[in-house]
Amino acid sequence: MDFRFTPEQEQLRQDIRRFLDEHVSAELRAEIATSAHTPGPLARCFLRLLGERGWLGIGWPTEYGGQGRTMLEQMIFYDELDLRDIHYGGLTITSLAMTLMKLASEEQKRTYLPRILRGELEICLGYTEPGAGSDLASLITRAERDRDDYVITGQKVFTTGAHYSSHIWLLARTDPGLPRHKGLSVFIFPLDSPGITVRPLYTMGRIRTNEVFLDHVRVPASAMIGAPNSGFHTVAVALDFERIFMGKYARLRRNFSDLVACCRKLSRNGRTLLEDPVVQDRLVGLHIAIERLRLLCFKSAWKVDRGQVPTAEASAQKVLASELEQRLADEGMKILGPCGQLESGSPHAPMEGRLVDAWLLAPMMRFGGGTNEIQRDIIAQRGLGLPRA
């Protein structure tokens, strides 16, 4: 047993750090700090730089122009980017591109993959509808065949990223006659197609999301991924790629370290916060929990590199990470006292208001990307083999 990274892996981390030190400008950092999760012009520029330098393909097989690196190496890469809140294209790179490689036609691969790899093309997910959340198979957006085209009509909601992405990856009903999860298909097409309206939805967590209206949007049949009515399978494949990246620990570890640093600096009643045994014990509890998450992330990545599918591990990662993020933000605020509520930019705001951001975003982390309840179902049923209800 060995829990350490190899010298080569440590070297990779140093290389990535050096690259980021050199290229992440003060202007970009300032843009990130105020961008509320929407990549600004400098962030998009940086995405293309990551593409130029070959970093976006870190986990892609070499036959598609990627670096073909292991999942542990990818984990190192994304951790380093996360620590600086760098936008790297997220799901487009780590999940949808991988799904395209697995399921798309040669022509579709030629159309999309090189542009994704250059950082020119970003895709948002069009799954959720007003009436279809966790029960995705109940969605009603229709895609009707019309000679060589499909005509899509319906509404998507919580379509995060639709306002800056170029394309949408949309699940629609192609055959209402089939049992509900069998009549669905996935399409990929540009968001500027005629008939699409993207409207902003502002949230309590600063992050902007969207609703997307589709009114007789005409797409060619070649926009369909895989065979007709195989959409649920396509989504499952994409989710398997996605899940391992959902629960990450790097930002949590950073926020925790910053909280400890704050507690060392701030004094109350003649002693630092860190000297208060009540504070110490709360921090110790958080520290142990973050270590558990780190080990689980190691385990998932290690399993992938051995050709195994970390189904239960990845779901557990998502649950642990999201609930821990909320707990860290919540307990951190309590420790910091009234200052804990102050937002970035305010006098006396500790940690640049980062705990406030995390606290406000936390509910979404728990219900988004497959609710934690769905994740626990997956652990119990697919991981532990318990029977479905």
Added chain:
Amino acid sequence: MDLEFNEEQAQAAEAARRFLARECPATLVRRVREGRPAHPDALWAGMGAQGWLALPFAEKYGGFDADWVTLGAVIEELGRACDPTPFIDCVVSCGGLIQDAGSEAQKQRWLPALGRGELLVSLAMLEVATDPDPEQVATRLEAAGSSYRLSGRKLFVERAAGAHLLLVTAREAASGELRLVLVPAQEPGVELVRLQSFAHPHLFEVRLDDVAIDAGQILGEGADAMPHLRRALQCTAALLAAAAAGGSQRVLEMTLAHARERQQFGRPIGSFQAVQHMLADVWTDVETARLAAYEAITELHLGRAADEKVAIARCASSETFVRSCFTAHQIFGGVGFMWEADLHLWTRKAKEIELACGGTVLWRRQLATLL
């Protein structure tokens, strides 16, 4: 990175599981807990024959020089089996201290016997109303001519009545340094008082009243034993974590089996989301606790400053063991609450491990100083 056992370690774990399934059934665990007998002689002899009792010792003392992960793998299995033996206290803590701190003559004299299962040693470290921190020792060792006198009170000494030797921590009056003293449990001036614990069935208070000590009973040759004790506590904590990880895995398996079999409302209770979610959380807990235990153990193996990883493992795995038992009781309901049911053997063991060797608070405090 490699998160699984190598072949040798996997074989050790597998062999241990088979041996314990045969030699350490829950009926034996229960009998020993009730003191019938207080020490499982046959099991202990069998463990000796398997070579387990000599695993950590050097070959020249009859040992196997086993790596830490192999030792951890065996102890994880002992935890699974809820073993009623003093393995960690006797072999890991006391044996480790004799090997680390003892003189050549002392090692030659005690380690082979310990490894064969002929010698039982119990650590007498904790004291009344003192901190579990090993610095806080009031027991005094005073020079009297060419020999010494030992006085003090020790608490939570495991199986003192069945032990041949007590390994007593004491402060030498003249130097103020820590000494480790081997005291025969039946020596005049040694009084054993049984403590009634729901968790550990064989705990004693040891009253030492002006016990005559020969210089040869003091481990080493007059050096401060504190570094040795700290190291021993660290190893003990890491391996207690492995035992807790093993125990909680077993509890999860028992609970899963029950959830699959037990029918209510015409279907297995394991098909209910409320039950599934509890079990999903236990699985996550157990999985991460086990990883934490082995990360700490590999740090020991590498000879690195392992304090932080050990503290994390010690706390995480004990919390997990206790919590997994709480969930198990909820899912088993009345069936698991019965005296005849085996579950409470593990529930008690979980608390025994959590509170062993000064308890986990010591390690939480250790983590706080490392923040």
